[in-house]
Amino acid sequence: EISKSYKAELNELxxxxxxxxxxxxxxxxxxxxxxxxxxxxxxxxxxxxSRTVGWFTSMYPIVLDLKNSISSIESLTTIKEQxxxxxxxxxxxxxxxxxxxxxxxxxxxxxSFNYLGKFNMGIEEQSSFKIVEQNKxxxxxxxxxxxxxLDFVCSIVNDRLHLNxxxxxxxxxxxxxxxxxxxxxxxxxxxxxxxxFSDGGYSPSDFKDIELNNEELDSIFNELNEDLxxx
Numbered sequence: 517e518i519s520k521s522y523k524a525e526l527n528e529l530x531x532x533x534x535x536x537x538x539x540x541x542x543x544x545x546x547x548x549x550x551x552x553x554x555x556x557x558x559x560x561x562x563x564x565x566s567r568t569v570g571w572f573t574s575m576y577p578i579v580l581d582l583k584n585s586i587s588s589i590e591s592l593t594t595i596k597e598q599x600x601x602x603x604x605x606x607x608x609x610x611x612x613x614x615x616x617x618x619x620x621x622x623x624x625x626x627x628s629f630n631y632l633g634k635f636n637m638g639i640e641e642q643s644s645f646k647i648v649e650q651n652k653x654x655x656x657x658x659x660x661x662x663x664x665x666l667d668f669v670c671s672i673v674n675d676r677l678h679l680n681x682x683x684x685x686x687x688x689x690x691x692x693x694x695x696x697x698x699x700x701x702x703x704x705x706x707x708x709x710x711x712x713f714s715d716g717g718y719s720p721s722d723f724k725d726i727e728l729n730n731e732e733l734d735s736i737f738n739e740l741n742e743d744l745x746x747x
Contacts, residue, residue: 518592524592524596526634527631528592529592529707530629530631530670531549531595531599531629532588532592533703533704534549534629534668534700535547535595537696538696539582540699540703541692541695541696541699545581545582545583547580548578548625549577549578549579549625549628550576550627550629550664551575551578551628552630553573553606553630554574554633555572555574555610556572557605572607575624576606576610577609577622577623577625578598578602580598581594582594582595588706589711589714589717624663626663626664626665626666627664627668628664628666630667630668632669633671633672634672635671636674662682664682665684665687665688666681666682667682668680668681669681669682677704679697
């Protein structure tokens with residue numbers, strides 16, 4: 517419902533909550549992140565992605581700034597606008613780094629956020645494919661060194677939000693991580709409660725055919741509201 521009311525993707529909602537929670541946890545308004553996603557971007561019309569399966573995986577660094585936002589809704593609008601300014605969802609970062617060996621590219625952040633998406637959506641009960649509930653074991657060899665100090669992974673399975681956080685025990689105490697996760701849950705509930713008492717809203721990126729900033733958009737809607745009140 518929040519996604520529909522504020523024209524925001526679930527990924528944008530969860531990133532906002534993560535950034536706000538980290539800001540409270542560490543006392544910083546700006547958070548440097550490595551964002552990871554499936555990488556299945558429609559870059560060229562002649563490339564048919566439906567002929568492929570699985571994730572291509574793209575990872576790229578970004579600094580997200582809460583700026584002067586106070587409420588959860590203001591934070592959502594602020595972060596949503598910053599995320600939508602990323603060209604092609606960041607897939608070009610890996611391409612440039614791999615094929616052009618560009619040394620002037622910023623390094624990946626040691627804090628990673630990955631929203632895996634929704635699972636079991638549209639799968640019928642009689643389907644042969646179901647999500648495995650058993651422990652599938654380690655996904656990586658124990659000898660591998662993790663590139664991130666803090667790795668936050670979330671997904672929605674059978675309409676339930678699943679959160680998983682992997683952290684470097686040499687840098688973080690378990691009680692710190694529990695505190696952060698508690699803050700995340702509190703901020704999620706706060707956003708839901710704020711949205712219940714709001715009529716929704718738009719931000720400049722919702723209008724792709726015209727360039728607007730927040731002030732111009734607010735001015736347009738204020739004029740429209742005045743016209744409606746005068747009718």
